Amino acid sequence: MSEVILRTEDLNVKFSLRGRVLHAIRGVSLEVYKGESLAIVGESGSGKSVLTKTFMGLLDQNGWVDSGSIWFEGNDLAQYKTEKEWLTIRGKKIAMVLQDPMTSLNPLKTIGKQIGEALELHQGLKGDDANKRIQEILLDVGIKEPARRMKQYPHQFSGGMRQRVVIAIAVACQPDILICDEPTTALDVTIQAQILGLIRDLIRKYNLTCIYITHDLGVVANVADRIAVMYAGDIVEIGTSEEIFFSPKHPYTWALLSSLPQLGVKGEELFSIRGTPPNLFNEIKGDAFAPRNPKALNIDFKERPPYFDISDTHKVRCWLQDPRAPKVEPPQVLERISTEGGNLYEQ
Amino acid sequence: MNNKEYPLLQVRDLEVAFGERRRRFYAVRGVSFDIYKGETFGLVGESGSGKTSIGRAIIRIYPTTNGEIIYKGQRISGKIDKKLDCRVTREIQMIFQDPMASLNERAKVGYIVAEGLYATEKGLSREERERRVHEALLDVGLLDEFASRFPHEFSGGQRQRIGIARALVMQPEFIIADEPISALDVSIRAQVLNLLSKLQKERGLTYLFISHDLSVMRFICDRIAVINKGVLVELAHTEALFQCPLHPYTRLLLSAVPMPNPVYERNKKVLTYDESIHDYSVDKPVWTEISEGHFVLGNQKELAEYKERIGSVCPLPEDSFGVNVLPQTKAQEK
Incomplete structure (x- = not known):
C-alpha cells in the first residue's frame, strides 16, 4: 500500500469560457497508492471529474493545466502536449469507465469489435488470439456465453450488461489505474450493487489501482479504501473510509453525510446544505465552504486554511483543527452511521 | 394524518x-x-x-x-x-x-x-x-x-x-x-x-x-x-417491510441498498433472486394479507413459511395505524 503510483503536486487547472477564466482545480496535492481504491x-x-481527466489528457479544448505537476512512472503528465504522448498512457496505463453506458459504446459495432480495438491498438493482438482474449475478458466481467455475446450489438444488452462491457473495454489492456467516473449513477440499485461487486473483484484479480468518482457518499463505503472529499476544486478532507465515515472533521463532510436519506428519520426534516457552491470564476477567499457553513469562524472568510494532520492517513483543510479554534461537535445525526448505517435490516 | x-x-x-x-x-x-x-x-x-x-x-x-x-x-x-x-x-x-x-x-x-x-x-x-x-x-x-x-x-x-x-x-x-x-x-x-x-x-x-x-x-x-415484472410481490407499512421482508425479491432489493458504513458494507452479501425457486406449476400463487396491512404473493407452501417467519423472527412493528395485533397470535389463529 505504501508505493505511490500517481502523485499530483499543487495542481491548478483553468478553463477559459466566454473570455473569462474559471479556476476549476485550485492547488490539489494528492497521492494515489498502488493497489488501493480511492474514492473522490x-x-x-x-x-x-476535471481532476481525473487531467490524468488522461482529456480536458476540453478550452482547459489547461496552469501550474503544478502530475507524476506517473517518473514522467510529469502535466507536460504532455501531443496526442502521441498521451496514447502511451491513455487506455494503456490509465483507463476510464464513464457514467452512462448508453452513450459510451458505439451502437454500430459489435461489442467484440469494440473490445478488440483496444487490444489491437495497445497490445497488437489480432484474429484468434484477440478473440480468445475477448472471451476471457467477457467472462471476467460476468457476461455468460461470451462466444455468442461478442457478436452482438450494444442495443442487445441491458443497461447493467452494457456497463459491464464498458468495464471490459477499460480493463482489456490491463491498465495500472482504472478511473470510474460515476459508473453506477444511471443504474438501478440492484444493478449498482452488482457492478460495485464486479469492480471490487477486478481490482483484486487484475491488481488494479482504482479511482472512483461519485457524488453519493452512501455508495463509496462499499468500494473505497480511502476517500477524498472535494469542494470547489480543492480536496478539503482525505482519510481512510473508516476515518471519513466514523470521525469526519470537515463541516462539509458532515453536511454531505447528514444529507444522506439512509440516515434520515421519517417525519423529521432531512438535513440539507444551504446555498449553492461558489462561482469559480471569482477568486475564492478563505475557506470556500464558509458562506454555506452556519458555524463558520471569522478566519474562514479571510484566510485559506492549511492542512491539519489528524493521523498519518487523515488530513483536513479546516480552521476548526487549529488549537486556537473553538471546539465544534459534529452533528448528532452522524452517530447514526455506526448504529443505523449497518443495520438496514437483519439478513 | x-x-x-x-x-x-x-x-x-x-x-x-x-x-x-x-x-x-x-x-x-x-x-x-x-x-x-x-x-x-x-x-x-x-x-x-x-x-x-x-x-x-x-x-x-x-x-x-x-x-x-x-x-x-x-x-x-x-x-x-x-x-x-x-x-x-x-x-x-x-x-x-x-x-x-x-x-x-x-x-x-x-x-x-x-x-x-x-x-x-x-x-x-x-x-x-x-x-x-x-x-x-x-x-x-x-x-x-x-x-x-x-x-x-x-x-x-x-x-x-x-x-x-x-x-x-x-x-x-x-x-x-x-x-x-x-x-x-x-x-x-x-x-x-x-x-x-x-x-x-x-x-x-x-x-x-x-x-x-x-x-x-x-x-x-x-x-x-x-x-x-409487472406483478406486485409484497405490500406493507414501511417499518414492517424493512423489519420483516418476506418475499425473496424484496429481500434482494433491501440487500442491495448501499449503506454509509464501510465495516458493514465489506461484510455485506448481496442476495440474488432466481425465479425458479418458486414452484408454481400446481400450487398457484395468491395475493394474501399475511398480517395486518402486510400483503405478499406466494403459494400455500410459501405462505406457511412466511407466516412462520413473521411470527418467530420479527418483532411487532410499531405501525402508523397504532393497531396492536400481535402477528404471532394472528398466525396461530389461522
Whole structure:
C-alpha cells in the first residue's frame, strides 16, 4: 500500500469560457497508492471529474493545466502536449469507465469489435488470439456465453450488461489505474450493487489501482479504501473510509453525510446544505465552504486554511483543527452511521 | 394524518399491455392496491418492472387494457365524460424524473408553470393566472421574478422545483412523483425531499412515489409496494417491510441498498433472486394479507413459511395505524 503510483503536486487547472477564466482545480496535492481504491466525492461542479481527466489528457479544448505537476512512472503528465504522448498512457496505463453506458459504446459495432480495438491498438493482438482474449475478458466481467455475446450489438444488452462491457473495454489492456467516473449513477440499485461487486473483484484479480468518482457518499463505503472529499476544486478532507465515515472533521463532510436519506428519520426534516457552491470564476477567499457553513469562524472568510494532520492517513483543510479554534461537535445525526448505517435490516 | 380509512385511489386488477396479439407484452398484470388520503405510497422495483407504467396508467397517459382505476369512488380508467376528465386532469398531477428533459426549453418558466391553467381553466383572467403562477413559484422556494426566465438559466435542483411548481399550480390533491430525485445530486436530493414533505403537511397532499431506491423510500413513504415484472410481490407499512421482508425479491432489493458504513458494507452479501425457486406449476400463487396491512404473493407452501417467519423472527412493528395485533397470535389463529 505504501508505493505511490500517481502523485499530483499543487495542481491548478483553468478553463477559459466566454473570455473569462474559471479556476476549476485550485492547488490539489494528492497521492494515489498502488493497489488501493480511492474514492473522490463531491457535488457536481466540485471538479472531481476535471481532476481525473487531467490524468488522461482529456480536458476540453478550452482547459489547461496552469501550474503544478502530475507524476506517473517518473514522467510529469502535466507536460504532455501531443496526442502521441498521451496514447502511451491513455487506455494503456490509465483507463476510464464513464457514467452512462448508453452513450459510451458505439451502437454500430459489435461489442467484440469494440473490445478488440483496444487490444489491437495497445497490445497488437489480432484474429484468434484477440478473440480468445475477448472471451476471457467477457467472462471476467460476468457476461455468460461470451462466444455468442461478442457478436452482438450494444442495443442487445441491458443497461447493467452494457456497463459491464464498458468495464471490459477499460480493463482489456490491463491498465495500472482504472478511473470510474460515476459508473453506477444511471443504474438501478440492484444493478449498482452488482457492478460495485464486479469492480471490487477486478481490482483484486487484475491488481488494479482504482479511482472512483461519485457524488453519493452512501455508495463509496462499499468500494473505497480511502476517500477524498472535494469542494470547489480543492480536496478539503482525505482519510481512510473508516476515518471519513466514523470521525469526519470537515463541516462539509458532515453536511454531505447528514444529507444522506439512509440516515434520515421519517417525519423529521432531512438535513440539507444551504446555498449553492461558489462561482469559480471569482477568486475564492478563505475557506470556500464558509458562506454555506452556519458555524463558520471569522478566519474562514479571510484566510485559506492549511492542512491539519489528524493521523498519518487523515488530513483536513479546516480552521476548526487549529488549537486556537473553538471546539465544534459534529452533528448528532452522524452517530447514526455506526448504529443505523449497518443495520438496514437483519439478513 | 387522519382520513386514513378513506381510499383516495383504488387500483383494481390493473393490466397494461402493449402491442398486438402475438407480440403482446404485458407491462403490468393484475395489480391491485389502495392509496389513502394524505399518505405517501411508494412503488419500488427495478427498471422495466412496470412501476412507471402504473403511474402513467393512473394519470391516463397509457390506456388500461383490463381492470379499473377508481378515484374518489369514480372510475377514471377507460372512456370517461369530459367533465370528469377535466377534473382528473386538474387533481392528479405528475412530477417527472429528469428536470433537464421535462421542461420546454423554448418557453419561459411562467408559461411552463401556467400551461395547465390554460387548458383546464379557460375563464381565468390574466392577472389571476399570473398571481397563481407566482404563488406556486414562491411555494417551492423560488422567486416570482423567475417566471420571465428560461429553464436553461437554472440548476438541476431549481429545475426540479419548477417541475413541482407546475404540478402545484393546478391545486392538485394527488401527485405522482416518478423518480423525482434520481437525477439529482445528493445535497439537492435532501432539499427536494424536504420540500415534498413540507407541501404534504401544509396541503394534505397524497403522493404516489415511484423509485428504485429503497433508502429514500424508507425516509418518505408510509407504505411501500414492491413490484417485479409487472406483478406486485409484497405490500406493507414501511417499518414492517424493512423489519420483516418476506418475499425473496424484496429481500434482494433491501440487500442491495448501499449503506454509509464501510465495516458493514465489506461484510455485506448481496442476495440474488432466481425465479425458479418458486414452484408454481400446481400450487398457484395468491395475493394474501399475511398480517395486518402486510400483503405478499406466494403459494400455500410459501405462505406457511412466511407466516412462520413473521411470527418467530420479527418483532411487532410499531405501525402508523397504532393497531396492536400481535402477528404471532394472528398466525396461530389461522
